[in-house]
Amino acid sequence: MKISARNILPGTVTAIKKGPVSALVTIRIAPKVELTATITADALKELKLKKGKPACALIKASSVLVGVE
Numbered sequence: 808m809k810i811s812a813r814n815i816l817p818g819t820v821t822a823i824k825k826g827p828v829s830a831l832v833t834i835r836i837a838p839k840v841e842l843t844a845t846i847t848a849d850a851l852k853e854l855k856l857k858k859g860k861p862a863c864a865l866i867k868a869s870s871v872l873v874g875v876e
Contacts, residue, residue, distance in 0.1 A: 817836070
């Protein structure tokens with residue numbers, strides 16, 4: 808598979824919270840660093856994601872917003 812995203816962060820699935828239409832998938836990419844993504848319930852099934860399974864977070868964005876209090 809070829810993709811245009813250049814920010815590919817390998818990690819391990821640490822949590823999955825399933826809903827009727829979507830799921831929240833958390834991937835640990837480094838010690839104490841986790842990313843959470845919302846994916847469809849169909850994608851969760853197709854990717855066969857399970858807690859403890861290796862997975863990659865791919866980030867493709869045209870901008871990154873930064874804020875402070």
